[in-house]
Amino acid sequence: MPEDDAIRCDACPVLCYIKPGRTGACDRYANDNGQLVRIDPHVVLDRAVSRGDSVVPFLDRDREWDGSIVTGPENFVTAIGAGTTYPDYKPAPFIISSTVQGVDMVTVVTEGIFSYCGVKVKIDTDRHLGPETNLVRAQGEPVGHVTTSEYGSQMLSLGGVRHLTGGSRKEGTVTCETLLNLCDRKPVELTIDDGATVIVQAGKVPVVDGVQEERMRVGCGSATIGMFAKQWFGRVDEVVVVDDHITGVLSEHQAGKLLGVRETGIKMKGHRSTPGRYFRVAEPGTAWGGTNIADPLSILQNFNPKFAWPKLRLLMVSTTGEHHAYYELDEALRPVEKELPAVLGESVARIRENCEPALCSVLFMGGAGGSLRAGVTENPVRLTHSVRDALTRVTCGGAPVYVWPGGGITFMVDITRMPEHAFGYVPTPALVAPIEFTLKVKDYAALGGYMDHVRSLDSIMDGKGRRRLSANANNPWPLAPGKSPRPDPGSDPRSDQ
Amino acid sequence: MKGRAQIRWLEDGRRLHLHDGPIDLIVEAFGSTDEINAAYRAAAERFVHVLDELCGELTFLRQATQANGPPPSGVIARRMTAAVAPYCQHTFITPMAAVAGAVAEEILDAMTAAARLSRAYVNDGGDIALHLASGEQFVVGMVERPDRPSLFGTATLDSAQPVRGIATSGWRGRSFSLGIADAVTVLADRAAVADAAATVIANAVDLPEHSNVTRVPANTLAPDSDLGDRLVTQGVGELSPAEIDNALDAGVLVAHGLLAGGLIRSAALHLRGNTRIVNSQSSFIAFPESRSLAHA
Secondary structure (H helix, E strand, O other), X not given: XXXXXXXXXXXXXXXXXXXXXOEOOOOOEEEEOOEEEEOOOOOOOOHHHOOOOOXXXXXXXXXXXXOOOOOOOOOOOOOOOOOOOOOXXXXXXXXXXXXXXXXXXXXXXXXXXXXXXXEEEEEEOOOOOOOOOOEEEEOOEEEEEEEEEEOOEEEEEEEOHHHHHOOOHHHHXXXXXXXXXXXXXXXXXXXXXXXXXXXXXXXXXXXXXOEEOOEOOOXXXXXXXXXXXXXXXOOEOEEEEEOOOEEEEOOOOHHHHHHOOOOOOOEEOOEEOOOXXXXXXXXXXXXXXXXXXXXXXXXXXXXXXXXXXXXXXXXXXXXXXXXXXXXXXXOOOOEEEEOOOHHHHHHHHHHHHOOOEOOEEEEEEEEEOHHHHHOOEOOHHHHHHHHHOOOOEEEEOOEEOEEOOOOOEEEEEEHHHOOXXXXXXXXXXXXXXXXXXEEEHHHHHHOOEOHHHEEEHHHHHOOOOOOOOOOOOOOOXXXXXXXXXXXXXXXXXXXXX | OOOOOEEEEEOOOOOEEEXXXXXXXXXXXXXXXXXXXXXXXXXXXXHHHHHHHHXXXXXXXXXXXXXXXXXXOXXXXXXXXXXXXXHOOOXXXXXHHHHHHHHHHHHHHHHHHHOOOOEEEEEEOOEEEEEEOOOOEEEXXXXXXXXXXXXXXXXXXXXXXXXXXXXXEOOOOOOOOOOOOOEEEEEEOOHHHHHHHHHHHHHHOOOOOOOOEEEEEHHHHOXXXXXXXXXXXEEEOOOOHHHHHHHHHHHHHHHHHHHHOOOOXXXXXXXXXXXXXXXXXXXXXXXXXXXXXXXX
């Protein structure tokens, strides 16, 4: 009989004993805490069977194979797995033609080695992750640095040629692995010098020093007062917005004063900054508004009887709306908790609604250098000009990119819009990323393209080893005509639909 | 147990996906429509019995092969035992080291016996049996890291060459490995022979006692593993260029021995982006030296 917690799988006659957290010989059935569960199929060597490919029944009456080759009506070939031919300056591996609304389009598909590349990471948290410019480490090796704080988020800049190839061999290897894992949407633990340890995973909630973030607060306590003062005025006499950074008090706050909110005699603990704004009402924590407060009344002193009155209505709420309590003062001017009136419930719900889920976002940034461009055209600078002149559309694994103004083709792409496993690496160390250039055939010829090497889409689609994926419905179709190949400088690349 | 096996078309409508328990095959046949359909039917009819046959003598197949020991009864099990027999006097090996290749061969044989095909392959998780009629050829892509599939190169095999089996082994693959190779790909005359040889060569690419290699007794991971309490590789940390060379040297030595003994035709050994190729002088089979990419 199996020892410890191994279970016997009876899904097939192999009858594996499977340990907790392991799979059986098939890689399909696993022991999940004593339960036999079925998991995703293993990615086998044949890439075409990778996750997501649909399969149809064999010898099903209506679907029996008739000898025809199935091709979808619209296919875009990405550069993932295309490889290239450096340093021979041969034409890029695939130069593919397809017809889009009567205009012959060419997509030049290549995979580039990017020594000049990195990721920009945006972590939605108000927690202090570490001082600006301090080193960010993975496995003890420096892989980047802390850059600016943005509204509700902290930014890290990771990778770049100095960490990849300018430091020790280990620094380069760890940097490459960190970038690859982040681009592959895997969780990565990063430690900031004199700061926090953060687990970052693209599209997932950040974990700071072991605490999972929930929501971005709508603003600090003071800002929340400013935003919602009008909605509270006349419906409640006093509002305290509890916040780890700045706690706001409606009657004392500029916004309350302007509305003519009457003085309430409320007395806060903590340090008053400017009227209605208090620093450090409590210690940081994971309770009310990022503080350690469990009972919000603990940050109040007794009301001043000169101004306060019985039946005074008091709302206390956190900056995310996740915590709230409603009180009325009794005859002795002591707050007594009451049920939240519906009209105030709406304002609490609105605060919550305005707090977006905290996420980590990862943008890959790289520059397409001379030799990569030489795989596209005999005259590389013309490709740069063509991209500048909006004749050529650049995509990365089919996803739209933001191309920086100025020289070269330096671009950024949201890796969650790309197919999974789109990146690779070489031991240089450097990252391998897909890049596609799409333009009209006549423009391609005009910029010195390798017209002899243009292949039809059909000749690619019936080739072997192609992995076919559904397009990301949120991405613009890479071959769609009549749209700007790159967004205007300054606009959000996501808005390029 | 015919209801258990799954036999389906892949989305392209050309390849067949056969799945039963731990066996996962991709099959493609080339020829006239009638011949292809006949071949696929034969593959399906043979396939549904394979797992039950093997499991009927699984205990035997998980034990170390003995020179001149009793043969198993099943045709696939015999093929497995024959493939590992050349090694059993020098090292611990069980017939399971050749199971994937032997299953691939069996299905391919069923197909070619039932139909006249110009080409066909049966890919059992990277261990591949090939059929090539006169004048035909296959281009085979190769992957260095099965967990991060991307082609590092291709090999062209034509009917004039004797190679009909391809197999890959490495510690990152589905099966446990005693060595540290990322991947060892072997070309041999039969798939079961290639499978056993790839296992043996991948085991030999090693740095015994190295502190940066994490090894765990196989049966602590899978209690019924045929490897028992032998240490299998679960992680490989930082290696110096000299250490990578030493580990590959050890594998190349074994591969040369197998080449000289006529067991294999060619081998490609990969470790940390370093590749060694072992080819016979007279062979036209050549692995590409490495994949080249454009520097941005």
